[in-house]
Amino acid sequence: MTNGPNSNTDASGNVASSPAQTPGTDADTTAVIAPVTPTVPASPEPPGKVPTSRSKWVVFLWFLAGVVIVSAAIVAVLGYQRTTTQRAASADLTEASRLVERADSTVIAVDANVRSSIDSTVAAEAQTLLEQVGKANDDLTAAIAIIGDVKDRLPEAEAQQAEALKASAEARLVMLESAQPILETNVMVGTALGPADEAWTALLDADRLSKQSVAEYNKLTKASVTKAKDLATRAETKVKAAKTAFDQAGKAYESADFSAYIVFCDAKIESLVLSRKVDDAYLAGKPADANEIGDKFNAAEERLQQQAKKLPASPRVVIGDAYEAGVKDASAAYAQARAEATKADARYKDLID
Numbered sequence: 001m002t003n004g005p006n007s008n009t010d011a012s013g014n015v016a017s018s019p020a021q022t023p024g025t026d027a028d029t030t031a032v033i034a035p036v037t038p039t040v041p042a043s044p045e046p047p048g049k050v051p052t053s054r055s056k057w058v059v060f061l062w063f064l065a066g067v068v069i070v071s072a073a074i075v076a077v078l079g080y081q082r083t084t085t086q087r088a089a090s091a092d093l094t095e096a097s098r099l100v101e102r103a104d105s106t107v108i109a110v111d112a113n114v115r116s117s118i119d120s121t122v123a124a125e126a127q128t129l130l131e132q133v134g135k136a137n138d139d140l141t142a143a144i145a146i147i148g149d150v151k152d153r154l155p156e157a158e159a160q161q162a163e164a165l166k167a168s169a170e171a172r173l174v175m176l177e178s179a180q181p182i183l184e185t186n187v188m189v190g191t192a193l194g195p196a197d198e199a200w201t202a203l204l205d206a207d208r209l210s211k212q213s214v215a216e217y218n219k220l221t222k223a224s225v226t227k228a229k230d231l232a233t234r235a236e237t238k239v240k241a242a243k244t245a246f247d248q249a250g251k252a253y254e255s256a257d258f259s260a261y262i263v264f265c266d267a268k269i270e271s272l273v274l275s276r277k278v279d280d281a282y283l284a285g286k287p288a289d290a291n292e293i294g295d296k297f298n299a300a301e302e303r304l305q306q307q308a309k310k311l312p313a314s315p316r317v318v319i320g321d322a323y324e325a326g327v328k329d330a331s332a333a334y335a336q337a338r339a340e341a342t343k344a345d346a347r348y349k350d351l352i353d
Contacts, residue, residue, distance in 0.1 A: 123190015
């Protein structure tokens with residue numbers, strides 16, 4: 001804290017009196033009357049305008065002494081007022097610093113969330129942080145306003161600190177502004193990941209059950225074909241569950257396009273329906289019908305294999321691609337604001353150390 005200057009005034013004035021006339025001597029009073037016309041005497045001074053020599057200087061010096069005393073008092077008052085003003089401004093700067101520090105609890109948490117791999121926990125945290133960002137913005141805005149109001153009333157060193165703190169607060173505002181769409185996306189992605197993973201697991205289970213069904217059918221016994229039909233039914237249930245989950249994931253994060261998976265699910269359901277018809281024809285003792293329907297089933301499975309080759313490796317790839325595209329601009333802005341905040345923080349630290 002910089003204190004105001006202390007002023008000590010020591011003024012003294014000694015009035016030297018004119019030498020007194022020596023006692024016992026008289027001034028020369030001899031007058032010579034010239035034989036010529038006398039010159040015009042000077043105009044007399046107005047009464048009271050010019051005091052005697054001694055009284056004039058004594059009064060004047062007392063006046064000067066009064067000016068010195070009053071001036072010293074004014075300087076002292078101004079110095080006190082200046083110091084008081086600076087102290088008040090410094091106290092306000094401390095309050096601004098406290099507001100930035102309070103906002104930092106949210107800023108730091110947001111930073112961690114923005115840079116984390118997305119899962120359901122991160123999504124839940126992002127939702128909580130979105131509810132806290134408004135308060136942090138208010139604190140930072142208030143801090144910036146305080147600094148703008150007091151910086152001209154601060155000593156030079158603290159004025160520089162104030163500017164650095166203001167730059168830090170402004171960079172944090174940009175960070176939070178840029179983080180807003182990222183946090184919102186994190187919530188959506190975290191919400192979509194669960195059903196997307198469930199859909200993918202169900203689809204893989206359906207594929208395993210479908211292959212088991214074909215293997216059982218090819219044993220060409222009543223027991224094995226009956227088992228094949230049960231496996232195909234279970235596979236169809238899995239595919240329908242996958243389709244529902246893909247639909248849920250798409251609604252949670254609309255930027256992620258799961259339509260290719262949904263189309264695949266519809267095609268797989270049609271194939272499994274054919275598979276059960278083959279089983280029914282065989283169990284009904286109609287091998288010709290079974291073979292005819294079997295050909296349609298094989299053609300449907302071939303088409304499914306071609307579709308599967310075009311599917312992304314997993315739904316998470318779809319989500320990841322959509323996420324990167326959706327937050328690209330916001331992430332760049334956030335990274336820039338984060339760098340500016342880091343730079344401003346370093347300058348502020350240097351100034352207060």
